[in-house]
Amino acid sequence: MTKIVAVTGNEAVANAFRQVEPDVCAAYPITPQTELMQRFAAFVSNGQVKTEMILVESEHSAMSACVGAAAAGGRVATATSSQGLALMWEILFIASGLRLPIVMPVVNRALSAPINIHCDHSDAMGARDSGWIQLWSENAQEAYDNTIQAFRIAEHMDIRLPVMVCYDGFIISHSIERIEYLDDEVVKNFVGEYKPLYPLLDVDNPKSYGPLILTDLYHEVRKAHSEVYKKVPQVVLEVAKEFEKISGRGYGLFESYRLEDAEIGIVILNSAAGTTKDVIDEYRDKGVKVGLLKPRLFRPFPYEEVGNALKHLKAVCVLDRADAFGGSFGPLYLDIAASLCNFKEKPILINRIYGLGGRDYMPEHAGQVIEELIEIAKTGKVKVLKEYIGVRE
Amino acid sequence: MEKVEIRWHGRGGQGTVTAAKVFADACLSGGRYVQAFPEYGPERAGAPLRAYNRISSKELRMHCPVTNPDVVVVVDPSLIESIDVTEGAKEDAKFIINTSKEPAELRKKLNLKPTQKIYTVDATKIAIECFGRPMPNSPMVGALNRVTGLVDLETLLEDVRKSFGKKFSQKIIDGNLLAVKRGYEEVKEG
Amino acid sequence: MTTPLNLKELSKKELRFTAGHRLCAGCAAPTVVKMILLAACDYPVVVASATGCLEVSSCISTYTAWKVPWIHNAFENAAATLSGVETMYRALKKQGKIDKDIKFIAISGDGGTYDIGFQSLSGAMERWHNMLYVCYDNGAYMNTGIQRSGATPTFADTTTCPAGSVIPGKPQHRKDLTRIMAAHGIPYVAQASPSHWPDLMKKVRKALEIEGPKFINVFTPCNRGWRTRTDDAILLSRLAVETCFWPLYEVENGVTRITVKPKEKKPITEFLKAQGRFKHLFEPGKEKLIEQIQEMVDKNWERLLKEEEMFAPKQETQ
Amino acid sequence: MIGWKDIPPGMVILEPGSALKIKTGSWRAAYRPKWIEENCIQCLLCWLYCPDNAVKVKDGKREDFDYDYCKGCGICALECPGKKGNKAIVMEEEVK
Numbered sequence: 001m002t003k004i005v006a007v008t009g010n011e012a013v014a015n016a017f018r019q020v021e022p023d024v025c026a027a028y029p030i031t032p033q034t035e036l037m038q039r040f041a042a043f044v045s046n047g048q049v050k051t052e053m054i055l056v057e058s059e060h061s062a063m064s065a066c067v068g069a070a071a072a073g074g075r076v077a078t079a080t081s082s083q084g085l086a087l088m089w090e091i092l093f094i095a096s097g098l099r100l101p102i103v104m105p106v107v108n109r110a111l112s113a114p115i116n117i118h119c120d121h122s123d124a125m126g127a128r129d130s131g132w133i134q135l136w137s138e139n140a141q142e143a144y145d146n147t148i149q150a151f152r153i154a155e156h157m158d159i160r161l162p163v164m165v166c167y168d169g170f171i172i173s174h175s176i177e178r179i180e181y182l183d184d185e186v187v188k189n190f191v192g193e194y195k196p197l198y199p200l201l202d203v204d205n206p207k208s209y210g211p212l213i214l215t216d217l218y219h220e221v222r223k224a225h226s227e228v229y230k231k232v233p234q235v236v237l238e239v240a241k242e243f244e245k246i247s248g249r250g251y252g253l254f255e256s257y258r259l260e261d262a263e264i265g266i267v268i269l270n271s272a273a274g275t276t277k278d279v280i281d282e283y284r285d286k287g288v289k290v291g292l293l294k295p296r297l298f299r300p301f302p303y304e305e306v307g308n309a310l311k312h313l314k315a316v317c318v319l320d321r322a323d324a325f326g327g328s329f330g331p332l333y334l335d336i337a338a339s340l341c342n343f344k345e346k347p348i349l350i351n352r353i354y355g356l357g358g359r360d361y362m363p364e365h366a367g368q369v370i371e372e373l374i375e376i377a378k379t380g381k382v383k384v385l386k387e388y389i390g391v392r393e
Numbered sequence: 394m395e396k397v398e399i400r401w402h403g404r405g406g407q408g409t410v411t412a413a414k415v416f417a418d419a420c421l422s423g424g425r426y427v428q429a430f431p432e433y434g435p436e437r438a439g440a441p442l443r444a445y446n447r448i449s450s451k452e453l454r455m456h457c458p459v460t461n462p463d464v465v466v467v468v469d470p471s472l473i474e475s476i477d478v479t480e481g482a483k484e485d486a487k488f489i490i491n492t493s494k495e496p497a498e499l500r501k502k503l504n505l506k507p508t509q510k511i512y513t514v515d516a517t518k519i520a521i522e523c524f525g526r527p528m529p530n531s532p533m534v535g536a537l538n539r540v541t542g543l544v545d546l547e548t549l550l551e552d553v554r555k556s557f558g559k560k561f562s563q564k565i566i567d568g569n570l571l572a573v574k575r576g577y578e579e580v581k582e583g
Numbered sequence: 584m585t586t587p588l589n590l591k592e593l594s595k596k597e598l599r600f601t602a603g604h605r606l607c608a609g610c611a612a613p614t615v616v617k618m619i620l621l622a623a624c625d626y627p628v629v630v631a632s633a634t635g636c637l638e639v640s641s642c643i644s645t646y647t648a649w650k651v652p653w654i655h656n657a658f659e660n661a662a663a664t665l666s667g668v669e670t671m672y673r674a675l676k677k678q679g680k681i682d683k684d685i686k687f688i689a690i691s692g693d694g695g696t697y698d699i700g701f702q703s704l705s706g707a708m709e710r711w712h713n714m715l716y717v718c719y720d721n722g723a724y725m726n727t728g729i730q731r732s733g734a735t736p737t738f739a740d741t742t743t744c745p746a747g748s749v750i751p752g753k754p755q756h757r758k759d760l761t762r763i764m765a766a767h768g769i770p771y772v773a774q775a776s777p778s779h780w781p782d783l784m785k786k787v788r789k790a791l792e793i794e795g796p797k798f799i800n801v802f803t804p805c806n807r808g809w810r811t812r813t814d815d816a817i818l819l820s821r822l823a824v825e826t827c828f829w830p831l832y833e834v835e836n837g838v839t840r841i842t843v844k845p846k847e848k849k850p851i852t853e854f855l856k857a858q859g860r861f862k863h864l865f866e867p868g869k870e871k872l873i874e875q876i877q878e879m880v881d882k883n884w885e886r887l888l889k890e891e892e893m894f895a896p897k898q899e900t901q
Numbered sequence: 902m903i904g905w906k907d908i909p910p911g912m913v914i915l916e917p918g919s920a921l922k923i924k925t926g927s928w929r930a931a932y933r934p935k936w937i938e939e940n941c942i943q944c945l946l947c948w949l950y951c952p953d954n955a956v957k958v959k960d961g962k963r964e965d966f967d968y969d970y971c972k973g974c975g976i977c978a979l980e981c982p983g984k985k986g987n988k989a990i991v992m993e994e995e996v997k
Contacts, residue, residue: 050677052674054667064663070667076671097911198911201668211914213644274455590948603922608929641920642920814979816952
């Protein structure tokens with residue numbers, strides 16, 4: 001029996017946490033994540049979960065405590081945003097390097113300076129090469145579903161890696177939407193009992209975590225680590241398949257929307273994908289063959305699959321809600337370009353930066369991009385490769 | 394109606410966001426999709442704010458502010474002086490204003506098109522009479538429900554009872570329920 | 584049965600920090616670790632270490648000197664890391680998945696404790712985790728090459744505040760971390776020295792018996808950093824106690840008690856003169872600097888005596 | 902040296918005390934300690950103070966040095982109280 005509710009994205013994810021019941025949860029407040037951990041703390045205070053909370057003095061300590069707790073041998077979760085994720089940066093690499101299955105919703109928010117509390121993706125993008133698996137979510141439903149699946153993916157014995165579940169700050173975290181909750185028992189059975197690997201608390205079999213590795217072995221350790229990521233897409237798909245059985249909702253490595261027969265396409269992450277789909281429908285009604293690709297598994301990035309899904313198009317615009325400062329392209333653009341670079345026949349690519357610091361992404365922005373793509377497909381000419389949209393002159 | 398988009402105008406601290414949430418919650422019945430979200434800024438109590446609802450029989454994928462509302466709800470009448478509440482409103486939009494004035498007067502003041510409809514309700518007065526505080530959100534929810542006809546009154550009242558139930562005393566809950574009902578009954582079309 | 588704290592009995596216990604570690608010849612840190620783990624010999628323990636000499640030298644490649652579960656995370660977060668381990672222990676114990684009585688000990692150097700790890704330590708203590716945090720204080724960043732730290736004593740010569748013609752070594756005071764930890768209001772705080780091993784072991788044992796956060800600061804000579812002989816680590820730590828440079832005391836539930844009082848307080852020069860890092864103070868014309876150090880030591884010792892007196896049981900009521 | 906396929910997940914070391922395989926006795930440069938049994942009062946301070954666990958003890962009784970690990974620091978010799986002023990440990994030149 002599923003339950004239909006109207007809740008904020010943060011409330012939905014807090015509820016997923018309640019249903020999964022991590023053994024230990026570290027938390028430090030930061031907008032817009034705060035509401036999620038507040039709600040979860042209320043579950044703890046009211047005895048609705050067995051979770052022990054560690055109310056740390058910084059995000060750096062939050063992630064450090066998560067590393068300790070996960071190594072100790074139990075299920076661990078935390079959550080953060082923006083500066084908080086930036087402060088964790090050092091320990092993100094340690095969590096993945098030690099192969100600790102920590103689950104962390106990242107409620108996407110812009111990075112300082114200037115300080116801003118609203119949505120963009122520069123926080124999670126800054127951590128995209130930290131070895132964390134990243135699942136991105138369009139709406140509250142996906143944030144909830146991805147959070148539940150994240151525990152299964154992270155804790156899979158072939159994977160044992162930390163997972164970030166990304167969803168848009170305020171736009172999703174603080175907006176109320178209709179979502180379907182699964183039954184508590186169904187979720188509990190789905191994630192199952194936590195199985196530790198090398199638990200530190202097994203005092204009869206002492207282990208040492210975190211050795212010094214020098215030139216003689218570091219390269220090998222990294223190679224071994226990089227091999228694990230090859231197994232991730234398959235596990236993500238397996239978990240999604242099982243999740244579909246309990247929820248009726250299907251998930252892949254990415255979502256293709258009206259892409260198969262399309263001639264032009266948009267690649268975009270998270271909540272703006274929904275707005276774009278509505279606009280695509282309008283253009284389809286006018287006979288324009290436009291489609292969309294929305295990455296879900298962003299790390300490890302499924303280059304081959306994404307490349308195959310896009311290669312037949314004439315022109316593609318990659319919309320980034322984060323800029324890579326210092327004269328580079330948007331981070332999503334770089335991955336899309338890499339996924340297509342070895343095909344002989346491939347679409348012309350452009351990169352548009354939108355929605356930084358919570359700037360609204362409106363239907364007319366999608367329309368503007370589609371119009372430009374129509375023109376590029378027709379003429380084969382690109383006026384400007386990378387540009388901001390929705391910006392005041 | 395397949396999709397209704399609502400824009401609320403209120404001030405921080407008046408319960409406008411809560412009203413949008415309560416209304417969205419009530420609209421869930423009948424398998425509808427709903428959204429309720431405020432515009433977030435650094436504003437604090439007293440500052441003008443907007444909140445939005447989308448109510449639809451189809452999945453809602455749009456994640457941006459409502460720019461062409463079907464319904465505009467003005468919770469604080471003083472906002473009319475400083476903000477163009479008609480901005481972007483559809484040709485057949487409905488305006489619900491918290492005011493003691495007559496609909497005709499408001500129609501003139503807002504310079505509405507003949508195709509647009511105006512409704513007024515003295516929500517602040519109702520609120521004071523029902524539960525002793527000038528919090529107009531409950532009667533406004535009642536009025537909005539009457540105008541849109543999206544949910545039956547009983548469902549709405551049940552939802553309000555539920556959302557108030559956890560935090561407030563029985564007296565406050567009863568007062569608010571009465572206020573919703575009176576807002577529903579006393580809204581005037583003009 | 585508690586193992587008595589005598590060497591004959593203790594020597595029958597397993598050494599849970601093994602030989603084969605790569606710390607310098609004559610380093611006092613492994614001896615301090617040995618003493619801590621011997622004092623804790625009746626318990627299973629989990630140890631966390633901050634990045635530092637002890638950490639890099641005890642666990643390299645596939646070789647670990649630890650025979651207890653051990654975790655190294657980063658430089659500044661041993662306390663936060665161990666608070667995670669300890670919290671998971673409580674969670675799993677509550678669920679009936681663990682029944683053992685495990686003790687949690689962090690062992691980190693002064694850089695990872697006084698300086699970069701201070702926030703993490705302070706937070707963990709304030710959150711009241713059931714752990715013992717031990718700082719092995721050798722008074723500088725020895726792992727990176729003898730840079731000054733918040734624990735470096737006044738006028739010590741280090742690579743980042745070298746004794747020059749204008750600045751005579753570290754100009755600032757040493758941060759009195761033990762007192763700062765006592766100010767956290769935690770149940771047990773102490774200073775110890777490996778030269779006074781029964782005192783050190785008693786303190787560790789007492790700390791382990793107390794529920795909640797505990798902190799012990801252990802004086803730990805470093806012959807490379809201090810430019811001394813490889814054989815005088817214990818001798819120097821004894822001199823630190825006898826000159827009252829490093830008083831041995833404890834603050835238990837807010838009550839201060841000096842645990843070892845030197846029979847005769849030796850002049851600070853006894854401690855300073857054996858160390859290359861203070862060599863410049865013995866040049867002609869630098870007498871004032873040594874006097875300043877002596878004044879600081881005297882002031883601190885006097886304050887400690889007064890503090891103890893404040894809490895001492897009244898003679899009449901005894 | 903192991904190859905990448907033999908790296909355990911997270912490089913967690915599963916063998917406690919594996920450092921014993923590293924014979925740090927080879928670090929001794931100039932001096933090595935010598936135990937003079939007749940001067941030994943079995944105080945075991947050398948066992949306690951040795952940073953490298955290089956003093957063997959059996960059933961609470963001191964035995965000879967474990968030169969596999971002794972780095973030759975000399976702490977044992979300096980701290981040895983000896984018998985009637987005669988040290989039970991002296992440092993002598995290393996012969997390799």
